[in-house]
Every structure is written in C-alpha cells, then in structure tokens.
Amino acid sequence: MLFLNYWHLFVTGAWVTIWTSTVAFAIGLVLGTLFALARRSRFRVLRLIGTVYVEILRNTPALVQIFIAYFGFASLGFRLPALLAGITALGVNAGAYLAEIIRAGIASVPPGQLEAARTLGLSPVQTFFSVVLPQATRTVFPPVVNQYVETILGSSLLSAISVQELTAEARIVNSITYETLAIFAFAMIFYLILTNLVSFAAAMFSRSFFKPRIATSYKFSIRGSRQLRTGGGRA
Amino acid sequence: MSDWQHIWDARGLLLSGLLATLALVAGSIMTSTILGFVVGFLRYRRIPVVNVVLRVYLEIFRGTPLLVQLLFIYFGAAYLRLDWVTVFIASLVGMTLFNGAYISEIFRGGFEAVPTGQREAATTLGLSRFHITKDVVFPQTLPVVLPPLFSQYLQLIKNTSLASVISYFDIVRQGQAIIDQGANSFDVYLVVAIMFFVISYPLSLLARALEKRIVTRRERVA
Numbered sequence: 001m002l003f004l005n006y007w008h009l010f011v012t013g014a015w016v017t018i019w020t021s022t023v024a025f026a027i028g029l030v031l032g033t034l035f036a037l038a039r040r041s042r043f044r045v046l047r048l049i050g051t052v053y054v055e056i057l058r059n060t061p062a063l064v065q066i067f068i069a070y071f072g073f074a075s076l077g078f079r080l081p082a083l084l085a086g087i088t089a090l091g092v093n094a095g096a097y098l099a100e101i102i103r104a105g106i107a108s109v110p111p112g113q114l115e116a117a118r119t120l121g122l123s124p125v126q127t128f129f130s131v132v133l134p135q136a137t138r139t140v141f142p143p144v145v146n147q148y149v150e151t152i153l154g155s156s157l158l159s160a161i162s163v164q165e166l167t168a169e170a171r172i173v174n175s176i177t178y179e180t181l182a183i184f185a186f187a188m189i190f191y192l193i194l195t196n197l198v199s200f201a202a203a204m205f206s207r208s209f210f211k212p213r214i215a216t217s218y219k220f221s222i223r224g225s226r227q228l229r230t231g232g233g234r235a
Numbered sequence: 236m237s238d239w240q241h242i243w244d245a246r247g248l249l250l251s252g253l254l255a256t257l258a259l260v261a262g263s264i265m266t267s268t269i270l271g272f273v274v275g276f277l278r279y280r281r282i283p284v285v286n287v288v289l290r291v292y293l294e295i296f297r298g299t300p301l302l303v304q305l306l307f308i309y310f311g312a313a314y315l316r317l318d319w320v321t322v323f324i325a326s327l328v329g330m331t332l333f334n335g336a337y338i339s340e341i342f343r344g345g346f347e348a349v350p351t352g353q354r355e356a357a358t359t360l361g362l363s364r365f366h367i368t369k370d371v372v373f374p375q376t377l378p379v380v381l382p383p384l385f386s387q388y389l390q391l392i393k394n395t396s397l398a399s400v401i402s403y404f405d406i407v408r409q410g411q412a413i414i415d416q417g418a419n420s421f422d423v424y425l426v427v428a429i430m431f432f433v434i435s436y437p438l439s440l441l442a443r444a445l446e447k448r449i450v451t452r453r454e455r456v457a
Binding site for chain 1: 395396
C-alpha cells in the first residue's frame, strides 16, 4: 500500500482529468452546434464542410488525432503545448460526435411543429429559438451527457502526449512503487466515481428541468353559477 | 518530397502494422460478440446472483477508460509474472472485456424488444423453452441488434489504436517506428489516419445502408 503515500498525485491528476475534459467538452458543444447547423443549411458548401468534418473525425482514431495535433503540428513548425494540443484535439473529436447528436435532435422535432409555427407567423429565428430548440434540447440531453462521459474517459489518451492527468499520474506512481494491480485499480475507482457522479447529476437535472409541463387544467363556470371550477389536471 | 519517399520505402512496416491491426480487430470482434451475447442473454434472463455480478462487470468496464483497462491487464499480468500474456493477448483480453460490456447491452436490448406475446404464443403452441429461445426470440432480435452492433464494431476498429500504447505493433506503432527513423511525424500520422479512414468509412456507409434497409422493412410490416 505504498502507493497511498502518493495519493496527492492521484487527486491532482483527477483534477486535471476533470477540467481538461470539461473544457474539451465545451469546445465540442460549440463546434457540434455550429456543424450540426451547417449540415442542415440551405447552402451546399456549408453542408459539404459539415459532412467532411464529421466523417473524417468519426472515422479515424482519437489517439491519432491527438498525435497529429501535438507531434504532427510540431513537425510542421506549430509547436503547441501538450495541454493545448490535447484539449483542442479532444474537443474537435467530441464536436464531430456532438454534431451528429444535435443534428438528429433537431431532425426529431415533428414537421407539424414547424408548420404550426409558420401558421402562427413566427419568423425562422423565432421558430428555431422558441419551438425547435426547447424540444430538441429535451431529446438531445441524454446522448449529450453520454458524450461528456465519453470525453472524460477519452481524456485518458492525453497521457500519451505527457499531459499529467489521472492515467499519467497512475503510470508515474506505478514506476515508483510497482504495485501495478492496486494502483490501476485505484485509478479506475477514481474514473468510476467521476463518471457516475456525472450521470447522477445529469439524471437529477433532467428530472427537475425536463418534467412534463403541459398544463391541461382549465377554469370554467356552470351557467347560472358564479363559482369558478377547475377541470382537467396535470398530464 | 523525400519524406513521402521515405514513408513509401517503409511501406512494409505499415503493411505489417495493418495486418496486426486487422488481426486484433477480427479476433476481438469474434470474442467480444460471443461474450456480449452470453452476458446479454444472462442479463435478459435475470438470474438472481449472476445478475448482480454482471452489473458490477458492466459498471467497471463501461465506467473506466479502455486505456487504463489495457494498462491494468498488460502490466498487471507482468506483475503477476504471467509470462504467457503477450501484448497481443493482453490487448485481445482488454478489447474483449471492454467491447463485450457494450455489446451485451445491445443484445439485452434486442432480446427485450421481442414482445412477450411472442413467447406466450410459442408456449401455447407447445414449443420447448430451448426452441422458443432459438426459433422465436433470436430471429426477431437480429434486426434490432445489427445496426448498433455495427457501430460498436466501428468503435472497436478505432479503439485498437490504443493497443499501441502498450506497444502492440499495430499501424500507429509502426508509424512511430517510421518517425523514429527520421520521417516527418505529420506526414506519417496523416498516412496512419488515412489507413484507418479507408477501413472505417466504407463500413460506416454499409452500417448506415443496413440500418435504412431494416427500418424500411419494419415500416412495411407495420
């Protein structure tokens, strides 16, 4: 149990894992939204750019993408710090998956909703923000959270370009005490706690935020009576 | 100029890496599908104690990074002085346990998608439990299971690149060997990425076509 003397390395590693994957995920969300919109655009060029981005990033390994961002660009003369290259590569990779998720979410809004919005005289921008977006958010939320978990797990690849996150710290401690099984099991417990916390928080959030809010109750009065009654109830 | 020449001259290395990657892909697709099928079926049957054990397995292998699992298995085997665990075996075991966990959920979903009425009808017709499972449940799970199974295989192909970290001589590792000989790393990794793309992209198109076909067939039935 010598490795427990180095517990602070695990904690700093876990912290690096948390913030790198969170920043990468944020980059991915922005890119994902932009490219999802590009793929639904009226302009062929934008659609093409979106498709190329998604297909290339989704059909090559994340590890190779990280190597290109760090070693590859360095050999071209753009020497990025490992942290910057790693986070960017991870974010660009997550963006491709998120673009597909968000695109599917937007497509899942029934066309009748768009027709209704048009009938009500909403502008395309209004339609997007007050009709499409609220409904798409609901369907997209679980797979997006899933992608966040994937990004946390994927951030372990940054250890291959010497970013000092959880996996890298575990390997360092392993090279000091050689208690291999216990050390990697310990690191795995950290990851398990992290991923479960995210899933739990997401479940809590969606339970309170996405509860059915369709009001079906209505007020009415019977002729000859002043009393206002309530009919219907929560859906 | 001379750099591409360098990579071309070292094509033997990349080719042997490609073979190693394909060997790992083929091997782990087979083993993880078998494991996933068995685990998925056992979870579907909800056998009391077994179910808890399997949930712990799923929780661990789906909640931790594949890279850490590979390091655990490879260095762990060295720690226990299991000399017969080569890099290939360690990678295969890691890939199998990791992908088997995901595939088992796909199969379980497939089994549960078969309406209970089908089982009841088969029981009424006097089929044995074995025949119900083999001739009534399994054929109906196939269209549900195939599309997600294919996308899991696509993930698996890309995930084999992680075996290079524990020094399995796949495409990525052989690419690094060429870089060590002095080639430009951007060009080499670009070639490596293209090789993965060439394997993965046609399969993703195939998976999409398959999915579309199954969905339209289901709509025709409905």
